[in-house]
Amino acid sequence: MSQPGRPLTEAVMFFSxxxxxxxxxFPEFEALLDGMVSTPEFADETMDAVFLQISSRLHVRGAVFFTIDFDQDGNISPLWNLPLRLMADKAGRGPDMGGGPIRLACAGFTRHPQFKAHLWKPGQRGGRSDLLHIKDAVTRNTLGILGEDDNALAMLAAGQLHMAAEDAWFGEQENGKPAPDAEAVLGAERDHHKREAQELRQQINALQTELQIVQQARENDMEMLRQSHREHLDVLQGEMLDIKQSLEEQQQQNLNLKRELSKLQHKHPVDPG
Structure with a gap:
């Protein structure tokens, strides 16, 4: 543990x-999250990364192995949001990386199963373990972490890395209590998914009810339009019928006048002289 007055340094490392x-x-990483800077070399990539808590003796005290997405411009997705500090503070007991067992959170070993999809499990790459890669990077101290004394680096030779067996990562927690039982974790995850499914069903039912109301209102509006159209059509048809009847009456009157005129012409023939 670091001495009083020397808080842990927080850092983030990315893996190829x-x-x-x-x-x-970590402040630089926060600038990435805020969109103040970008990382073009990670454009359109999903990167393996690790959040580290490092003591002034250059001992790793906590590690959260997480994945993070970058867009085509090298910016972090605004939807990404993991409580890295909280996950590190609440993490279970992991391997000894030279300064005692670290707090470890990764895929398959986390007290926050809701974030499991955004975690990864350290393994091997480039012929060496990921934990050794981290150990070497911390030892080189390119981050410029202020150490307690000049003997700190001498204590951190790679050969002094005492790595617990991987199955021991799931042993007792630092408070002496056993690690969360896998069945209990799965049960909690099932309960979480069940609650989510129930909430989704409630939302779907509410949306269906709202849709039915909208459809009914639309149907009512359409019926009112159809009724108005029918009434208007009835008026037009009535007017057309009146016009037709008036026209027929006028034609009949014209026919009667022609007949009367013809009779008069026969009674009083016109004298040709």
Whole structure:
């Protein structure tokens, strides 16, 4: 543990297929999250990364192995949001990386199963373990972490890395209590998914009800339009019928006048002389 007055330094390291390819202090990572800077070399990539808590003796005290997406411009997706500090503080007991067992959170070993999809499990790359890559990067101290004394680096030779067996990562927690039982974790995850499914069903039912109301209102509006159209059509048809009847009456009157005129002409023939 670090001495009083010397808080842990927080940093983030990114991995390529060969090992650590980029590292930065956590304030720089926060600038990435805020969109103040970008990383074009990670454009359109999903990167393996690790959040580290490092003591002034250059001992790793906590590690959260997470994945993070970058867009085509090298910016972090605004939807990405993992509580890295909280996950590190609440993490279970992991391997000894030279300064005692670290707090570890990764895929398959986390107290926050809701974030499991955004975690990865350290393994091998470039012929060496990911933990050794981290150890070497911390030892080189390119981040410029202020150490307690000049003997710190001498204590951190790679050969002094005491790595616990991987199955021991899931042993007792630092408070002496056993690690979360896998069945209990799965049960909690099932309950979480069940609650989510129930909430989704409620949202779907509410949306269906709202859709039915909208459809009914639309149908009512359409019926009113159809009724108005029918009434208007009835008026037009009535007017057309009146006009037709008036026209027929006028034609009949004209016919009667012609007949009367013809009779008069026969009674009083016109004298040709």
């Amino acid at each position: 297929q060969w090992g650590v390819c980029k590292q930065m202090l």
